[in-house]
Amino acid sequence: MANTRARTWSEELNDLAINDDDDDDDDDQYIQAAPPPPQSHRHQKAVTAPPPQPRRQPIPTSQLGHHQKVVLDSVTRELFPMPSNIKISDKSLFSKVIAAIPRASFEKMLFKMQVEQRQIDMESSETILENIQILDCQAIIKRRHRDLVYEDNFNxxxxxxxxxxxxxxxxxxxxxxxxxxxxxxxxxxxxxxxxxxxxxxxxxxxxxxxxxxxxxxxxxxxxxxxxxxxxxxxxxxxxxxxxxxxxxxxxxxxxxxxxxxxxxxxxxxxxxxAHIPFYWGVCSRAISLNEEQLSEYEPGALVSWFQFSSSMKGQNAPPHFVKRSNTFFKIYSATGRGIQDFSIFPKEEEILFLPHSTFLVVDHTLSFDGKKHVINLRQVELGLSEYTVLWVDDHIFSPKWHSKRHMESAATRSLNINIHFIPKSTTEFALSFLKSPFGQRLRNRVTFRIVTDMKRDNESSSDDAGIRLIKKLREMGFRNECLIFCNYLPKVTEQVKTQLTSDEQRHLAVTSKVEDLYQFIQFK
Structure with a gap:
């Protein structure tokens, strides 16, 4: 009789690895956590067992269709069918929904979300990724592996x-x-x-x-x-x-x-x-979509565009929008490239997105007497590539952020090995990503690293923000290699020794040298 046991989330993630030859138990792929130190009975705390959760019956992987929607169960970490109202087009050549928040859940979240969280230029809008549910993630990774996704692995x-x-x-x-x-x-x-x-x-x-x-x-x-x-x-x-x-x-x-x-x-x-700087800012795109394609852009969905996609810097609709198109995208770009200096038409201020750029649908409304669709998108980095760095710095989105050149240089190290960066400006936003299914997928992978500054003026306890981030992510089970990049090395080194346990300091480095930072983000 064939084995119909549902495969666990960790087993599924093993299949999602870019290198199909890597084993889930391979020490080269995952960082092994140190065993917890023994505790005396005097210091042990009584733990109340949580009430038993009703056990849903998982569906065997063999019975999941190629585009089956699945959800990560937070208790069993297994894959289950996901209830969602999003209609998925299997034949779309332009885009595909890769994840979504079920409509009922998203509508409840809207009441809790501040107005700023619905704006594409606000980083806080990405916190809803904690509630995202991945659709057919295995197929996503396999397609990225097969297709020309430059930032993953050049063909x-x-x-x-x-x-x-x-x-x-x-x-x-x-x-x-x-x-x-x-x-x-x-x-x-x-x-x-x-x-x-x-x-x-x-x-x-x-x-x-x-x-x-x-x-x-x-x-x-x-x-x-x-x-x-x-x-x-x-x-x-x-x-x-x-x-x-x-x-x-x-x-x-x-x-x-x-x-x-x-x-x-x-x-x-x-x-x-690859040599043109990332454009971090708002751009726009006007196109015509049919009803099936428009149905993919529900708020809370993550949509991946398969082809090169052009847009125009700024958020104003182009003059031809009303006559020629039925859909207007307002986009916050993270890795789009401004090519106006090299274009035949520099006045267009074109921002170009590479194939497989992924966007979070923040809002979808009708305008022009209900005849035109206005869709707000925020480009997001989800760590689906082979090498990924989470970079936390309070000035990271500033046009004058001094480390952006290091990020862009590492991202273009070679044609067949490339590095994706997940930029975050606060401890809260960084932890929010790590709590998401995409962040959980990266836990303890040696190809995922974390860089943080020490002091962040946008947090209440600014002087030790980097240490607080390290402590929190260690509590979440992330033993990944981390680097605190600071200005005053002796002071920060002493803070690390006094505020972090020896176990929390494992796989942690502290430096004030740019050379060390560059080596770290290049996985050298």
Whole structure:
């Protein structure tokens, strides 16, 4: 008889690991907690057992459909069917709901949420992730592994082609020339010649610098008509659609001619984007969605966009919105890249999101006499990549935050190994993420680290904020490697010794050196 026992959450998480060969019990993947010190009877506290919880019958994993909605039970840590009113489109090529708060639960939460928590530019809106319920998480990870998710792992086939020097600036121009007129090609060459110096300054070779600058210019389109004459002056993006609609799944059959072309363009496009700073701020996007797609954007849902997605800096609707589109996204960007300095159309102030960017639906309303949908989204980092760092600093969202360059540099360390960062400004917000199913998934993984500053002026007890965070997360069972980055090392070192137990100090380092910080966030 086949074994129909429901697999535990830890067993499911083992399948979710990017490296399928890693074992759940492997010391290289999980940090083992030290055994608790023996307590004398004098110091033992009486513990009252909680009342027994009604046991729901889990459904065997073998009976879960490919898009089965599941919920993490807080007591048994097993997967159960999740009640939800969200309609999921299995055939959507643009987006997919990956997690959601059941409607009844979310409506109750709205009464408790302050108005600011419903605003996309407020970090507090992310605290509702504590109540999120993951939909088919195993399929999410497998798709990210299969697809072109640059910040996880660049497509190995493309990398192999690049190592063999199949990709050159000359090859890129030849490929793009098949999709646009000679005049448009010259337009992109001229623009890339003007902007390549930025990438040379990032350490790229002359050939690579010109190629990545050209790829970004090609992506943004052309002012010239597709027939090559100058009678029509407008935005022509037909030629770059091969890049705009591509992701890893699209280039899975790399031997196909168009897909080979796509790989060349994508390689240089993504390599160039990797060197452009993150844009932290509000942007907007106007598109047309059908009813099935619109149904995915219920408040409390997490939606992942599969393709490259363009938006415009600022929160004002573009002039053509009323006539051409039925949906207007207001988005708070976390990892979007501002490409206006490299675009054919710099006045557009384009913010570009990479494939598999994920957004929390904060609000969904109707406007323009009920004919237009206005959807507020906040881009979130969930730690679904192989390497993840939770970074807590009270100035982290400040435009002048001095450590942002270290974060961006680590995020572009190499093409096949990349690091995602989860930015938080307070102990409260950091712990809120760790309590969520996404945070719990990262507990004791060696590929998940935590960086914190010591003093945070936005907290009531500011001088020891970093220590309080360490103590709390240790209480939650997180034995992950942690680093306190501070200005006054002797004082902080003494505070750590006096306020944390020896067990809480395990896997903890304290430094004031930028070099140590950089080594830590690069997992060296």
């Amino acid at each position: 190995p086939t493309i990398l192999d082609m690049a190592k063999n020097r199949v990709f050159t600036y000359s090859k890129l121009k030849k490929v793009c020339g098949q999709y646009e007129s000679k005049r448009s090609l010259e337009e992109h060459i001229k623009r890339s010649d003007e902007t390549a110096s930025f990438f040379r300054g990032k350490g790229l070779s002359e050939d690579d610098a010109r190629a990545v600058a050209f790829a970004i210019a090609f992506y943004t389109g052309s002012e010239c008509g597709s027939d090559g004459n100058n009678q029509y002056r407008g935005i022509n993006r037909a030629s770059s659609v091969i890049a705009r609609q591509s992701n890893g799944e699209a280039i899975a059959n790399i031997d196909h001619g168009d897909m080979k072309d796509s790989a060349v363009i994508l390689y240089y496009l993504i390599r160039g984007l």
